[in-house]
Amino acid sequence: MITDGRTLEHGTKIQSDVCIVGAGPAGIAMAREFSDCGAFVCVLESGGISMDASVQELNRGIDSGTISRQDHLFDSRNRVFGGTTASWGGWCRPLDAIDFEARSWVPHSGWPFQKSHVDPFYTRAAEVFDIEPFDPGSVEGLKPPGRFVFGRDTPVATKIFQISQTYLGKFAKRHSSELEASENVHVFLHSTVTELVTHDAGDVVSRIEVACLDGNRYAVEAKYIILAMGGIENARLLLLSNRVQSAGLGNDYDIVGRYYMEHTWIDGAGSLVFLDARSLYEDYGRWSFPALSIDADLQRNAKLLNFRVGLEGRDVTHSADTKAVGKAIARLHRPRAYRNPDFPRYYRLDVSAEQAPNPESRVTLADTRDALGNRQARLTWKLSETDWVTIRRSLMIVARQMGVERLGRIQITFDESDAWPEQTNGAHHHMGATRMHVDRKQGVVDENCRVHGIANLFVSGSSVFPTVGFANPTLTIVALALRLADHVKTLLSIRT
Amino acid sequence: MKRRTFLATTAAASGGVGLVLLSKGCARHAGPEALVVQTAEQLALEPGVRLLGQAYLDQTPRENQRDTLLAAIVGSLPSPEPAATGDDVIVLLLNQFGREFEQDHTVRVDGWLLSYTEARLYALAVSIRDS
Numbered sequence: 001m002i003t004d005g006r007t008l009e010h011g012t013k014i015q016s017d018v019c020i021v022g023a024g025p026a027g028i029a030m031a032r033e034f035s036d037c038g039a040f041v042c043v044l045e046s047g048g049i050s051m052d053a054s055v056q057e058l059n060r061g062i063d064s065g066t067i068s069r070q071d072h073l074f075d076s077r078n079r080v081f082g083g084t085t086a087s088w089g090g091w092c093r094p095l096d097a098i099d100f101e102a103r104s105w106v107p108h109s110g111w112p113f114q115k116s117h118v119d120p121f122y123t124r125a126a127e128v129f130d131i132e133p134f135d136p137g138s139v140e141g142l143k144p145p146g147r148f149v150f151g152r153d154t155p156v157a158t159k160i161f162q163i164s165q166t167y168l169g170k171f172a173k174r175h176s177s178e179l180e181a182s183e184n185v186h187v188f189l190h191s192t193v194t195e196l197v198t199h200d201a202g203d204v205v206s207r208i209e210v211a212c213l214d215g216n217r218y219a220v221e222a223k224y225i226i227l228a229m230g231g232i233e234n235a236r237l238l239l240l241s242n243r244v245q246s247a248g249l250g251n252d253y254d255i256v257g258r259y260y261m262e263h264t265w266i267d268g269a270g271s272l273v274f275l276d277a278r279s280l281y282e283d284y285g286r287w288s289f290p291a292l293s294i295d296a297d298l299q300r301n302a303k304l305l306n307f308r309v310g311l312e313g314r315d316v317t318h319s320a321d322t323k324a325v326g327k328a329i330a331r332l333h334r335p336r337a338y339r340n341p342d343f344p345r346y347y348r349l350d351v352s353a354e355q356a357p358n359p360e361s362r363v364t365l366a367d368t369r370d371a372l373g374n375r376q377a378r379l380t381w382k383l384s385e386t387d388w389v390t391i392r393r394s395l396m397i398v399a400r401q402m403g404v405e406r407l408g409r410i411q412i413t414f415d416e417s418d419a420w421p422e423q424t425n426g427a428h429h430h431m432g433a434t435r436m437h438v439d440r441k442q443g444v445v446d447e448n449c450r451v452h453g454i455a456n457l458f459v460s461g462s463s464v465f466p467t468v469g470f471a472n473p474t475l476t477i478v479a480l481a482l483r484l485a486d487h488v489k490t491l492l493s494i495r496t
Numbered sequence: 497m498k499r500r501t502f503l504a505t506t507a508a509a510s511g512g513v514g515l516v517l518l519s520k521g522c523a524r525h526a527g528p529e530a531l532v533v534q535t536a537e538q539l540a541l542e543p544g545v546r547l548l549g550q551a552y553l554d555q556t557p558r559e560n561q562r563d564t565l566l567a568a569i570v571g572s573l574p575s576p577e578p579a580a581t582g583d584d585v586i587v588l589l590l591n592q593f594g595r596e597f598e599q600d601h602t603v604r605v606d607g608w609l610l611s612y613t614e615a616r617l618y619a620l621a622v623s624i625r626d627s
Contacts, residue, residue, distance in 0.1 A: 270607070321547055325608065328544030328618070334534075334588060398607040403597030406590065411607040 001080075002180050004048070005191030012218040016042035016186075017492060019208055019222035021193050021237070024083020025474055026460040026481035027228040028175050029128050033485035035492050037180040042220055043185065044210060046192040046229075047080035049176070054213055054371070055079045058192065061232075062366040065381035067424055073379055076428040077230055081189060082172025084230065084428075090167025091472040092445035093159070094122045094134050094479070096306060098296040099354075105303035106386075108259065108357035109467045112438050112447035121479035128478050129164035129171070131287075149280060149290060149311075149407070153296045158400040159308055161472075162288045191218075194374055196225065196241040196249060196457065204455050205249075211372045224488050228460040228481065231430025235260075235363040235463060236377045238434065238444070238451070250434070250451035254442045260379070260433045261355040261468050262426030264387055267393060269421070270349035271313060271318065273326040274408040275333055277343040280311055284289050293470065294394050303353040306388065307394040308470040309401035311347040318346045322411070329409050344408065351395065352427050354470050356386045362434045381426060392416060429473050431462040449484050460484050528576050531585040532569050533624065536617055540625040549622030551606040552615045562627065564622040572596075572613045589613065 017039035020027045034041040047055045061073040078086040095115065102110025104340035126133040149158045166174050181189055190212050197207040198366055208220040219235050227234045235257040239248040248256055274280065291308040299306065318321060318326075326346055337343050355361075366378035392414075399410035414421045437443025440452035451457040460481045462473040489495075539545045553560045559568065573588045596602060596611035605615050 134508030312593055321544070324542070325547055325606075326544065328539065328542035328548065331542050331618070332539055332586075332614075335538075335586070383558075396609070400597055400600065400602065403602065403609065403611060404594060410607070410609055412604070413607055 001181065001185070002049075002176070002187040002189065005006075005044075005188040005210065005218070006214050006216050008188070008216065010218070013222045014042055014218065016040045016158065016220060016222045017224070018042070018488060019044065019220050019225045020228055021208070021225065022046075022083065022228035022230065022233070023081050023172075023187060023460075024228060024230060024461075025085050025128075025171060026477050027226075028082065028172070028179070029125070029478045029481045030226065030288050030460065030485040031179055031182075031185050031187070032128070032175060034480060034489070035178065035185050037184065037489060039184060039489075039492050039494060041185045041280075043179075043187040044191045044193055044208070044220065045081050045189050046186060047078070048189045049081050049172075051078065051080050051086065052190075054379050055190070058370050058372070060370070061377035061379060063379045063381075065361070065379065066383040067381065067420065067426070069425065072426070073232065073377060076426075076430070080172070081176065081187070084168060085166070085171035085474070086169045088167050088171070088474060090163050090164040092126070092129055092131050092162045092475040093471040094118070095295065095469040095471050095476055098299060099306060099467055099471075101302070106305065106356055106467065108359075108442070111466050112436060118476070118479055118483070120392070121483045122475065124274065124482050125475050127476040128482075129166055129475065131162045134162075150401060150405055151291060154401060154405070155295050157293045157295045157399050159291050159293045160284070160288055161291060163286075165287070165419065192372060193229075193237060194240070194372055195243065196237065197247065198241075198244045198454070200244060202244040202249075203453060205457050213371060224456050224458065224491065226458045226460050226484065231260075231433060231461060232363050232377050232379065232464045234459050234461055235433035236365065239363075239365050240374055244321050249457065250444045252453060255435065255442070255444050257433050258359045258361070259357045259382060259435050259466075260361045260363050260439075261357065261431045261465075262381060263352045263429050263468065263470060263472075264355055264383060264391065265425050265427040266351040266391065266421055267423045267425070268348055268413060269309070269351040269391070270399075270410050270412040271322050272347040272349055272402070272408055272410050273322075273329050274345040274347060275343075276345055276407070277337065277340050279313060279345060280347070282315060289354040292398050294397055298397070302393065302397075304394060305356055305390040306470045307351070307353040307390055307396065309398055310311055310350040310352065312350055313345060313347045316346070316348045318348070322346060326410070333406070349395070349410065351391055352470055353387065353391050353394070354468055356384055357432060357435070357467060358382055358384055381418065383420065388420060398424065427463060427472070429468070431465045431468045432471060434459045435466045436464045437466060448487050449480065458484060458488065528568055528570050528573065528580070528585065531576070531580060532566060532573075532589075532617070532620070533583055534582055535586060535589065536621040536624055539618065540621040545618050545621045546625070548605050548608065548610070548615065549620070550620035552603070552619040555605070557617065559616065560623075562620060562623040563580075564600065565616045565623060569613055569616050569620065589617065
């Protein structure tokens with residue numbers, strides 16, 4: 001059932017077994033799991049079925065840090081049923097096994113479990129997005145595999161992404177009718193959670209305060225509460241909920257909001273002249289594509305973070321100089337082929353790299369307030385030298401391998417000595433601000449995504465990622481959401 | 497076969513790239529040097545070679561002499577067979593480029609990662625073109 005929260009009587013109190021805060025990919029995936037399970041599940045969504053400018057205004061905040069960005073908090077998030085899948089490109093890929101490991105050269109790295117533990121949930125998440133499961137037993141997951149750019153035993157690995165057909169708002173449409181028809185899952189729209197109120201001891205959330213922009217207010221009481229509000233809002237709500245615990249919930253050790261990460265994105269980091277008349281995309285079709293990454297063993301040996309470089313060959317215009325150089329290189333390397341108009345192929349190189357966990361990169365509360373009277377988020381996204389070294393060195397490794405394999409030449413648009421290039425940005429993936437760690441002094445949530453010190457409060461979403469690899473986070477967000485749904489069902493004595 | 501006829505034949509064999517230049521460069525070189533010069537002359541027809549070659553000369557002014565570049569290129573190659581053709585030298589060059597990438601003997605030229613011998617070949621082409 002789906003209801004507009006503004007139509008509830010002011011002061012209404014709703015009782016539920018589970019309350020999911022947020023109807024983005026994590027919230028919707030969990031709500032589907034609870035459908036027809038016997039428990040009453042309440043889903044609170046700040047936005048409506050379609051985008052509403054006044055609701056979207058609640059996303060505004062203060063953005064500062066290494067890279068100057070205007071309106072990032074506003075532009076990179078959607079308060080609407082379906083969450084940020086409304087502007088999602090559909091890119092799906094699991095994290096790599098190395099991303100879960102504690103790496104000696106990456107401080108604060110290591111998940112409480114290995115990738116093999118998450119693999120069954122990745123398979124279930126693939127069903128949610130209507131993509132092929134990534135088979136962990138095969139080299140790169142897909143059957144049949146696309147063409148590998150390099151061989152299989154080289155320092156540069158070919159990584160495959162799938163594109164879900166539920167991109168750009170189709171995810172919400174696909175799943176809304178199922179939730180509309182559900183008898184035990186009740187979605188309330190235009191319902192923004194403003195505070196989690198605990199008992200005096202501060203270890204159990206007793207009430208969830210909800211506000212609508214028209215002034216209506218109501219409350220929810222639930223046995224279990226799951227925050228699925230997005231990578232920044234999860235941390236913000238914990239910080240805002242400071243009525244009993246002055247630092248906010250789960251924040252005894254000042255971890256909430258810290259270790260905030262994004263995938264560092266550099267558009268047009270370089271160009272590739274590829275000495276082949278055939279497009280790299282030919283073997284992949286419409287719904288998957290390759291990218292290049294550094295082999296895990298080389299990451300270990302060279303002490304690098306994870307990294308990928310995308311080969312963008314569609315709808316890209318290359319400069320006359322790049323094409324002239326390409327023809328010159330082609331004439332020397334393939335004198336019999338260079339007159340072919342499709343030869344060589346040109347690709348723009350777009351980098352998306354892992355950011356190292358950094359306690360100084362963080363979400364805090366600003367002094368400015370939103371329309372509901374709550375303090376806005378202040379985002380201080382801080383990059384480190386490790387992040388920059390990884391990008392520079394990894395791109396050089398890829399460029400070198402192109403030469404070793406005689407496949408082409410790469411131009412890198414920045415120098416070793418440069419500071420962060422002007423086109424550096426985040427990939428709009430907000431991660432790490434309520435990180436997972438078994439030790440409450442090092443993490444906000446435990447291995448089951450329960451907030452340390454709060455018996456009935458859980459967090460879902462990329463904010464729990466301790467490290468982030470290079471893969472876009474949505475598939476992992478949903479995999480972990482399904483895992484969490486299983487866990488909460490167990491707590492409710494519901495068979496999974 | 498006269499020398500000029502030989503060069504024209506090998507040029508045609510090296511891919512039908514329309515080589516018509518039998519320049520002063522070839523005239524004062526013989527053996528592998530002549531074949532490298534011939535390859536550079538073909539490349540000199542490509543506008544993109546100027547971008548790479550000139551950038552290399554600008555960042556490495558001490559090599560800004562044709563004989564210096566030619567000696568460095570030929571010195572990096574294994575000796576070709578006495579009857580080697582332009583095609584044979586191109587194969588030697590491409591193999592050398594690959595080896596230099598394996599050995600990390602590379603140089604950034606206008607952002608492009610090239611092997612040193614490759615970069616010098618583009619520079620030689622510019623040098624010949626400008627002479």
